[in-house]
Amino acid sequence: MAVGSDRFPSMPALAGIRLGTARAGLRSGPGDDLAVIELAPDSVAAAVFTRNAFCAAPVTVAKRHLKVSPSPRWLLINAGNANAGTGQQGIEDALATCRALSDLTQGQPTQILPFSTGVIGEPLPVEKITAALPQALTSLSPQNWENAARAIMTTDTRPKGAVAKVTIGGKAVTIAGIAKGAGMIAPNMATMLAFIGTDAKAAPATLQSLLQTCVGDTFNAITVDGDTSTNDACILMATGQANNPTLDASHPDLDAFRHALHEVCAQLAQAIVRDGEGATKLMRIKVTEAKNETEARQVAFTVANSPLVKTAFFAGDPNWGRILAAVGRAGIDQMVIDDIRIWLDEICIVSGGGRNPDYTETQGQQVMAQDEITVTIALGRGQTQTQVLTCDLSYDYVRINAEYRT
């Protein structure tokens, strides 16, 4: 199941980026499960990685390689095996795949960034990956975004892509990205990976700062089940081939670029929640009138991750009591129930410590019949607002996660 349209956008070629795919046979079912992304020389990259204390071997290697060679030439991504919980051998295995690719491309292993998603705790089948590399290289093409988006899928039911265009110093530049993930859930087959490319020329520090800003309220503001993968990664690659004046902190078009990048991140993040495991509904949990960002996010994530709230939405039940109770247990000091107001879309359902007197169950049920719903929670404590995207909790979530390895 998934919420909304599954149209993959028309993805343009980006000067300096080619993508190739192949079947390594790590993922069950048909289709390619290995993708390589080639970057032109002098490209730069920014990255954010999982905050899980136990990051997977490819994350460790990718971080290390980025430090040594801030100008990567290749991304190497496999689906079907996460190479996580694999200890020192996992590191060796990730390095071995990088060496195999650098041997084929006459490059430096440290200019290769490895990414893995899939089963945790199984040794990475290095030979299957290296055997598939020549085919992946043969298929390299600037047009291969959708194929690559499909090759990195695991429990995803659809490929995910997004594009934006913007003008920097008079030059047209494009930002295009693909992502996989059907939950922030780990260590199953549902790690979030996002690979975003642009032909813009940008200073590395600016690129990193832009990416960090944009992930905050996009990739870091979605949740399917509150679990965070050991393998999550989001990479922003800039080839510089649009030949714009280098984008740096003082560039007049910085805001325009940030806006476009944010749009791509937001679309990909939303696509992940829409494809959340077992999802039948997309919920925007908007918290307003908070004292600060910390408490706003605390309330939003407590509501978004509440199994009772999520099952009520699955049932189409406008159960405002469950939302109110989740707000109450979010750990915010001195919250006053009488100040809380809650809306389902435009319908005010809670005010003055309980059901809004003007609210009727019929109104609530009409909103709940939709497959996209905004829940707005006003705390009456301040000026800050935030938003988290999530989905409902259905029988299919249990099925997907209970039956996966059995």
Place this chain on the structure above:
Amino acid sequence: MAVGSDRFPSMPALAGIRLGTARAGLRSGPGDDLAVIELAPDSVAAAVFTRNAFCAAPVTVAKRHLKVSPSPRWLLINAGNANAGTGQQGIEDALATCRALSDLTQGQPTQILPFSTGVIGEPLPVEKITAALPQALTSLSPQNWENAARAIMTTDTRPKGAVAKVTIGGKAVTIAGIAKGAGMIAPNMATMLAFIGTDAKAAPATLQSLLQTCVGDTFNAITVDGDTSTNDACILMATGQANNPTLDASHPDLDAFRHALHEVCAQLAQAIVRDGEGATKLMRIKVTEAKNETEARQVAFTVANSPLVKTAFFAGDPNWGRILAAVGRAGIDQMVIDDIRIWLDEICIVSGGGRNPDYTETQGQQVMAQDEITVTIALGRGQTQTQVLTCDLSYDYVRINAEYRT
């Protein structure tokens, strides 16, 4: 579904306590849904209530009454309606039921403590309750523990009771308790309520301190879905009719009494998890070698509430990677994956950052086939250990919580 035996223990009469039940018609289905507990004059009571910031009307009233009259004469409990999210009218309604009972018993309304569990946000049907009170009083008997345990049930599939005996200053005293709850989940029909009586004579401050100590690693160390009710309450009532020398902080048998009270609390808490909504397995999540209690509980609850861990247990899947990943996202600074060891019962499944080399999947599957499993997680950081009880996440959890109001 529920895990393990459903035998209700043989509950003895306690001098100074009588229980009565009646049908008020607040809960659908047959059977009594109202219970009253009468305490002899000069009884004392200790109480702990929900930490949800939005507590229900009866919780507010019970707290207020306990402050005014530390020697309550009556507990009045209804199932089927939580009187939560009902604003000022909810307070008035709770007070009205107390007045109705005090009119019938020629007592003070402030000596009555009201408790409610059931649907949130619906007005309390005061008249139905007051109409059933005479029948509840007629049925008063010291033998009525099991009937009362049944009358306070909501999504519970079985009544819950526990008994312990201990000698205080040469006098035999008894502690007996009943509880309801099928999850720490709110605001559905699954609030946790526990009513524990004893014929011991005890100083009020000592009683309160004993109760608070005992709930810490019993009622406050269980979780079904991480949701905390607006109505949770645990009451300890002491009638003093065993005529023991008053139990106070310096009494030589204080430890013996605490031990017996702890046993009753632990049995009731475990019975709640065994009856967790949709539960097919009971899991003890034991965290050892933590630096302190805070981080031990943080890791234990993160694992216990992880939907991925819970669905793996439902599937009987020894998915150590999901446990390891949940430990990794528990928010503990500078955790070292190589130091973590994890056991399923006696089987070491994780060591040195990944799968224990001696572990075989067959061993893990044998443990997972049981309906009670201990997961031990050694952090290698210190000396503190803690334990949390939880259950798995099944299709039935979704069914119970998705279909409830529809």
